[in-house]
Amino acid sequence: MSNFSRQVRLSSNLIRDVHYRISRSFTIECHRPTIIHKKGVDIIHNPWYNKGTAFSMTERDRLELRGLLPTNVQTVEQQIDRFKTDLKKIEMNARDGDTASLAKWRILNRLHDRNETMYYKILINQITEYAPIVYTPTVARVCQKYSGLFRRPRGMYFSAADRGEMMSMVYNWPSDQVDMIVVTDGSRIMGLGDLGVQGIGIAIGKLDLYVAAAGINPQRVLPIMIDVGTNNETLLKDPRYLGLQEHRLEGEEYVSIIDEFMEAVFNRWPHVIVQFEDFQAKWASTLLNRYRNTYRMFNDDVQGTAGVAVAGLLGAVRAQDKMMIDFPKQNIVVAGAGSEGVGVLKAARRTMARILGNNKHAFKSARSQFWVVDVNGLITEERTNVSDDIKPFARKTKEITRWGLKEGATLLEVVQEVKPDVLLGLSAVGGLFSKEILEAFRGSTSTRPAIFALSNPTTNAECTPEEAFSIVGKNIIFASGSPFKDVDLGGGEIGYSNQGNNMYLFPGIGLGTLLSGARIISDGMLQAASECLSEYMTEDEVHKGIIYPPISRIRDITKAVAAAVIREAIDERLAEGYREMSYRDLKRLNKEEILMHVENNMWQPDYPTLIYNNRRTFKHNLQGIRE
Ligand SMILES: NC(=O)c1ccc[n+]([C@@H]2O[C@H](COP(=O)([O-])OP(=O)(O)OC[C@H]3O[C@@H](n4cnc5c(N)ncnc54)[C@H](O)[C@@H]3O)[C@@H](O)[C@H]2O)c1
Ligand SMILES: O=C(O)C[C@H](O)C(=O)O
Ligand SMILES: [Mg+2]
Incomplete structure (x- = not known):
């Protein structure tokens, strides 16, 4: 065989192998059962695994759920229908639009606490209706009223009182795999100014979009609040306020806390991506410049x-x-x-x-x-x-x-x-x-x-x-x-x-960075994301005056943005690959294949098959082994 034909054969084998990996990662992600160490009520009380009335009879037998649920097994569609009827009633009985939106947020939040799969299925399928509830504008009201609305914690809270402890505190989070963190210090929440600890709401809202738009696995997202006090005089005097009731730390002291936080999260999850959100102008660029060449991070508001x-x-x-x-x-x-x-x-x-x-x-x-x-x-x-x-x-x-x-x-x-x-x-x-x-x-x-x-x-x-x-x-x-x-x-x-x-860029920037395994997020990657968005609308749409996609297409634009970010990370030699897909494999993919790779790696809100296993060392579960 000539050298040339040997090379052709070799490279076609390699391409076949890469295709195999693309589809394999998809098959694995979609069909691998989730191994859990829980049974009975512990499953029902865990939002990651709970399916409510949708647990089949065989599952009820297998997981010792029989008798713990009403007899009638429902499809997820029936569950959603029941939920939405309830939501409609609340809307009809509300005094005004603001009350209705807050009531809807409360109900959705409770569902989030009970059954994550169903929550995200509703959010993804009806993104136009519910994004304004879990994201802007309602999330702003939620942040303003957070201390009163608080029922259950979500995410992690680091405070000025935790100095020196963060490296060990991060291990209190139950997951060994975290892909995406959104962190805020609450100092400039949207246009509402300093809301202190109550700003955690925006980190939660942004991560909801990471799941809904980018298909990041909800078990691998982590909202974080760094509570260094507040300069909001009303909150400082409010007996119900849930954060540190001290004026904000400033200068070196402040920076050293953020430094400690960054070291701690990257020490536990070296491949995580950290999105800085709603930091006041005074710190936003300073922190961005401090970390952007060392850590996988970006500032959503600035960039x-x-x-x-x-x-x-x-x-x-x-x-x-x-x-x-x-x-x-x-x-x-x-x-x-x-x-x-x-x-x-x-x-x-x-x-x-x-x-x-x-x-x-x-x-x-x-x-x-x-x-x-x-x-x-x-x-x-x-x-x-x-x-x-x-x-x-x-x-x-x-x-x-x-x-x-x-x-x-x-x-x-x-x-x-x-x-x-x-x-x-x-x-x-x-x-x-x-x-x-x-x-x-x-x-x-x-x-x-x-x-x-x-x-x-x-x-x-x-x-x-x-x-x-x-x-x-x-x-x-x-x-x-x-x-x-x-x-x-x-x-x-x-x-x-x-x-x-x-929202038309951050989910794709995060997903593209994750799947490329880029070491940092470069200006070129951000530029590629922006160019992709600007080219997304057709001539016809632009002439009508439509310059951004409707939110109903957010999953599609996010996929395109993520693919553009990956291509740029490859071109700049920043990509290091992710899971089965090494840098060398990634480099061999053409434009369509990268898009397919992105799509295949997007989490879908389908109930997983749950398998009980009491051996805690069983480590082959891509969905993540959780307690
Ligand atoms: N659409 C988006 O995706 C998006 C993203 C991030 C931030 N924002 C919004 O941007 C807004 C500003 O955020 P920021 O962090 O830059 O706030 P900021 O408080 O740091 O800056 C506000 C700026 O507006 C100026 N300003 C105030 N009153 C003015 C007036 N009467 N005329 C002209 N300028 C005036 C201030 O001098 C200051 O320069 C917020 O409402 C935030 O929600 C929107
Ligand atoms: O939160 C938003 O809706 C956009 C932006 O990040 C903001 O701070 O206003
Ligand atoms: Mg913001």
Whole structure:
């Protein structure tokens, strides 16, 4: 046999082997029974294994459940039907929408505590209806009321009082396998400010989306609260508050606690991915820069939001029938210079520079497309006390005099003079885009002016879609951080209300990182995620004004984002493989095969077959052996 044909045979064998591994990992994950060491009521009281009335008669015999459940065996569909009838009644009897949403959250939360498989089946199948309950906006109300709503703990809590103990405390968590941690210190929960320990709610909500959108196994997610006190004076005085009633730790003391936490979780779960969530601006970037080259971590608010915003900005350019090369010509006014605003500004500038040739000059010139307005008005070089991140975006006095503007000019003045293509809000100020400002925005020189009212929750949105479409015009592009209904523009026309939320990226970033086994999460991987989102919508959709997918497609977009992240991790040689799929195997997969690999590794909400085994050393269970 010639060398050439030997090589061809060898490589086709290898490819067959990789295909075998892709389908094998799927078969194993889906069909391997779950080995448990429990019987009887202990199973019913464990949300990971409980199937309620869906336990079959043979299972009831095998697991000593006979007589512990009503006789009638139900299908999961019948169970869900019963649950939803109950939910509907609650909705009908509620005083108002807010009460109804909180009541629904309570009922769903109780189901989460009882039967995880059914909980996630409902969430996945009806994501459009229930994401606004387990995620924004209702989760914000839940965080505000958390101390009163608390019934059972979920996740882990580390406090300033646990210094020196964290390395051993992490072993109190029952699972040897944790893939995804979302951690918060509660210091800036959405646009609601410091909610202290009550912020754990957002970590739980984000992880619900990791399961529902990315198919991360719910037994391998861990929400974490680092309670270093709170500066919220109301909570400090509230006798019902469940967190440390001290002012927040600051400086070195604070950083040393976060350092200890990172060491502890990575020591127990070396392959875990940690998502930082809702840390106040003062710490968000500092901690990101401190850890991003050492640990598998990212900051969802800074990096995820930036990626989603840039994808939306590119979508708005496509909607104008323009080419990508036109993006660096867009004039963008950003209201809000916190960690989110900064993240978006930096990412949008980098994208413009790349389009212009990725050189120093392009990067330098791209800065002049942005106008940044914070609580004190337009930021110029005359401003003292601006962060190093914002400095490059401070307008030069010479430049702005040309526009008739000055340091501290109001948002209204900036919009009137600049006539921007895009008005983007990350200010956490509800209604900031007032009638006057929206009227001024009618003067935009763009053929399709775009409004991004990205602050959360709903009450913090800078404006509503009704206000935007009715004041600025039918032709605009609109996106908000929390969900709003589309607007009926009359004559059969619809004003599309896009949800520009980081939920379209973080699940895919996490899943892609996990399956690639990348050592760190690079800028390139984040960029790949954002580009994937921006290319996801069809020309037809974009022309209608739909620049983000509907939430009903979140599992599909997450799959595509994860695949893009894996491909980039391979290209950058950061991937190390995951389980049966080594780096070498991954490298051999083509685009479609990577997508298939991602899909096959997404957890499905199906009741597993449970097998009792009393030998605690039995270690071949991919679902994880749990007590
Ligand atoms: N859509 C998403 O996916 C997404 C993601 C992350 C954060 N957010 C939202 O972004 C918002 C901001 O978060 P943050 O962490 O940057 O907050 P932050 O408190 O750090 O920053 C707020 C910024 O807004 C500025 N501001 C306040 N009042 C203003 C006014 N009247 N005019 C102009 N600017 C004003 C402040 O000076 C500050 O620069 C929050 O509501 C959060 O929920 C949305
Ligand atoms: O939580 C959200 O809905 C988005 C974002 O992470 C936020 O902080 O507002
Ligand atoms: Mg957040």
